[in-house]
Amino acid sequence: MKRARLTLLLGTEIPILGFLAFAILPWCWMMLSSIRPERDLTRSPIALWPQTLTLINYIELLQRTSFAQNMRDSLIVAVGAVSLGLTLALPAAYAFSRFRFRGRQVLRTQFLVINMFPVVMLILPLFVLMRSLGLLDTYFALIGGHATFTLPFAIWLLTGYFEGIPVELDQAAMVDGATRLQALRLVVFPLAMPGVIAVGLYLFITSWNEYLFALMLAGRNVRTVTVALQLFIGEHQIQWGLLMAGGTLVSVPATILFLFAQRRLVGGLTGGAVKG
């Protein structure tokens, strides 16, 4: 018995601890750096263990910079991108899962391929397009830009979830006199809800985390947190305390949402790609 315990400890638990340390420590270092005064951060050699803890970086970040405004911009864009993505993807995914029609396979594959298109391939003409429409630096431009990846991703995952719900259920409802839309609203959507929520959370995180579109299609009036953080670097000298506080504020909500969403997503991620 004792030997088995030892094998488990040496062969499994300690290596796992190593992986966890690698995954978590850089993150902890960011958070720890965010609650230390600037003079501690810029002193060499580094004091690994902090003598003073302070919230001064957070106070300064929220009072003296536009960061609160940037968080609001990120939130508006992400909510917009999720709403647009789901509104367009739900009916499309339903069609792919419930109808057999000509061109179905081609269209489904097309959405998969779009997801793999290089961002640079889309971002340059979208910039030119939004500029000529006078939409540059608006929520609209950025939400549209983010839809280029939220939409195909949502369709791909949601089709998988809908296929997991037996067709017989909505057929039964329709035999009982429900219209197709009623069957959709009363039978399919409630059953798919956990999946839809997981997909929504995932889209929110990808939009919240996105940088290139936010940099190119917006950045002045509409400035998301990722762009704002990056701009702290350019000004004179790097203010690491502010950066680390901003990084913590941005990553904590994303991480919490991700922990909720990821369990349901993993199956969908690799499942949808292989089955036709």
Place this chain on the structure above:
Amino acid sequence: MRRAVTPWAFLAPALVATAVLVLLPVLNTLWLSLHEVILFRPRSRPFVGLENYAKALTDPVFWEALEHSLVWVVCAVGLQFSFGFMAALLLNRTFAWRAVARALIVVPWALPSVIIGLIWTWMLDFNLGVLNDLGVRLGLLSASVPWLAQTGTAMASVILAVMWQGIPFFAVTLLAGLQAIPVELYEVASIDGAGAWGKFRHITLPGLATVIATALLLRMIWVANSLDLILVMTGGGPGTATQTLPLYAFLTAWSGGNYGQGSALAVILTILLLGVVITYVWRSRER
């Protein structure tokens, strides 16, 4: 008749949005790539045929960027996969705090590339970075190393950061694949006297093959396209030491204002990636 129309009614919104946001831009990129388009000279956009492509293919910076892209993709995906696979195998065993471990290991996956770039730039800093400090204290380094500022170590440093970001993806997807393999197969193999290696070789690997192939493809495409992490950490530098193909295309258009040339580079990247995707789809059809 009705039956044939209904699916298209459901699909129409998504298809229209895709046409406007993806198809139109892609055609536009193709058009841009055949013209001389300088952002600051909006009135003159002469047709130049394949000149932008010819310029790219004869440009040593392009070939260097392609080489960097190959190193970036092969090393990053290779390392992410190897460590992610190991983590998945370990997490598939039974131990008391497994649920906690499984939840915590995904943390880097949720973070924005910009923040991952910031964290690692901060830790790798020449004067204030904790890694240099620890390295010197433990005697691993004789002096601080400017990891991101010198040609020899910059690429390895950005690969370290992207590896950190990508391990959770493989750990979690491969773990899901491992848990889908029926336990009975292992039990039967044990009765037949198979050892640990034999079980891994003849049950685990074949059982995981499709998951591995799909995860590798997804991650490869993602890593090949991603440029934000490098942009944040080094901007492609020092010099052009970490400039990959998408970053080169982006910088040519964004800082150089040369949209024609940038578009041509983007098209070349897309063709290369499509080649990979088509090979994958074609091979998985055969199976």
